[in-house]
Amino acid sequence: MSEILSQHHLLGLTIGICTFLIIGIFHPVTIKCEYYFGTRCWWWFLILGLLGIGGTLMVDDVFWSSLLGVFSFSSFWTIGEIFEQEKRVARGWFPANPNRKRKTGTDIIED
Known part of the structure; x- marks a missing residue:
């Protein structure tokens, strides 16, 4: 894939668009995961990131290796964003899931 894109000088542009x-x-995925699962889903993104790094190391093609790297580190970034999203919900910037228990301070309350 990267050979064809390199010949036409489109490799960087295509990687940029895919990135x-x-x-x-990942932005709406973060919001939806926090809404439905809270912060307890952070480890899913850790596993996805580690799998992506493994894939990056195993793939020879520059294009696919780059995209796996972007996917991996976007997954790692999402771990922090899940916890930030919880704070945004607590501030009222995003709706809280009324069917899920949520934390306030050290207490857990139901909405």
Whole structure:
């Protein structure tokens, strides 16, 4: 894949566009995961990130290796964003899931 894109001088542009799309997809995923599962889903993103790094090390093609790297570190970034999203919900910037228990300070209350 990267050979074809390199010949036409499109490799960097294509990686940039795909990076933009990957990051754009992770934004609503973060919001939805926090809404439905709270912060307890952070380890899913850790596993995804580690799998992506493994894939990056195993793939020879520059294009796919780059995209796996972007995917991996977007997964790692999402771990922090899940906890930040919890704070945004507590501030009222995003809706809280009324069917899920949530933390306030050290207490757990039901909405």
